[in-house]
Amino acid sequence: MSHTPEIQVLVGFETTTGFGNPFQLDNATYGKLDTGTLGGVQLVDLTSMIRSINIKRGRNRELEQFNAGTASVVFYDPTRILDPLNTASSYYPFVGPRNPIEVYADGVDIFCGVVTDWNIDYGVAANATDTVARCADAFTVLANQAMDDWTPTAQASGARVNAVLDRSEVRYQGPRSIDTGSSTLGAYAVAAGTNVLTYLQTVMASEQGYLFIAADGTLTFRGRETALNATPTITFKDDGTGVRYQSLTNAYGDELLYNYIQTQSPAGAVQINSNATSIALYQAQQYSKLDLLNSTTAEVDALGEYLLGRYKDPQLRFTGVQVQLAGLSAADQASVLGNDLTDIVSVLKTFGTGTPATVTQTLITSGVEHSITPASHTVRFTFESTDGNSYLTLDTAIFGKLDENLLAF
Secondary structure: OOOOOOOOEEEEEEEHHHHOOEEOOOOOOOOOOOOEEEEEEEEEEHHHEEEEEEEEEEEOOOOOOOOOEEEEEEEEOOOOOOOOOOOOOOOOOOOOOOEEEEEEEEEEEEEEEEEEEEEEEOOOOEEEEEEEEEEEEHHHHHOOOOEEEEEOOOEHHHHHHHHHOOOOOOOOOOOOOOOOOOEEEOOEOOOOOEEHHHHHHHHHHOOOOOEEEOOOOOOOOOHHHHHHHOOOOEEEEEEOEEEEEEEEEEEOOOOOOOOOEEEOOOOOOOEEEHHHHHHHHHHHOEEEOOOOEEEEEHHHHHHHHHHHHHHHOOOOOEEEEEEEHHHOOHHHHHHHHHHHOOEEEEEEEOOOOHHHHHHEEEEEEEEEEEEEOOEEEEEEEEEEOOOOOOOOOOOOOOOOOOOOOEOOO
């Protein structure tokens, strides 16, 4: 019999005695011995109160930044334990912004972040209260931080990400997974007041990599090699042999058509890369990125050539699938729940007429959405194209042959 995954929602509250005032170092009131109460945050299981959950993570389009992941969790709360006005609540006065929240499906993380708003609909009846927790992932913390002035050393893009997170005025406390990266960034001064998230996203653009918060709350930086010669970890099919999807969308337009690329870093002048054949076919379509951090003009030029190779011709690409988990086997449900941002997938579409009879594309996951009610759990993935070029990869039978594959920069 079909079933949806078991959902669990945990919300963190202070755990002082009676949820009283916690001991706080250097605080004139609660920093006194024998005054505050030792405690911390305890995650409380509120699953039984859930009406619905909606989660959205990822980005809208290639070459854009990844957005902060968001979630909306609706609780049925007739006893008002999540009402900040209710002094009789066992959680009073600790229902407020920045309560940590974690959402699991069959034990798999699908969202980790903090509550940014508690919105309450009291309704007409006195005991008919719905409380909506609006949530965001750790990007919301970085987006509200700024750096002091400093000058980093020339370093790999991954090392630059770590250097920012380790700054004394940032002190990022969450888990992180940082690739080395393939680009070298220059020793360019950072002005006081520079927004932390904006700067990290500039590092991402200089690498042409990926910066996002994973489903389990890990701040993740992936180098551009993630999408080179990619091997799928999950296969979506409509012929009964893979993970079955409900719907498939595709796109074939000029939104990612760029044949005249302008790039620049403080290392030197603007670098121009263009393709005359593409311009003759489609007219000039410009893409400019003039705030890069790469250490040399040669690397800036190579990055422009890389972008030109990817975007000088329009591509017909599958852009998303929607999956209803209730109709899948436990193994397929686990595969879907485990598929996260930048994971590689394969999508097969069969046709009843025309040629070819099937089309298969290898894609990179760029967005994940969950829509959950007691009787339904749908997941929608959005995809981007992997780099269709073949790049030299040492020690592989297919991509390790001389004179057959391209060199990546």
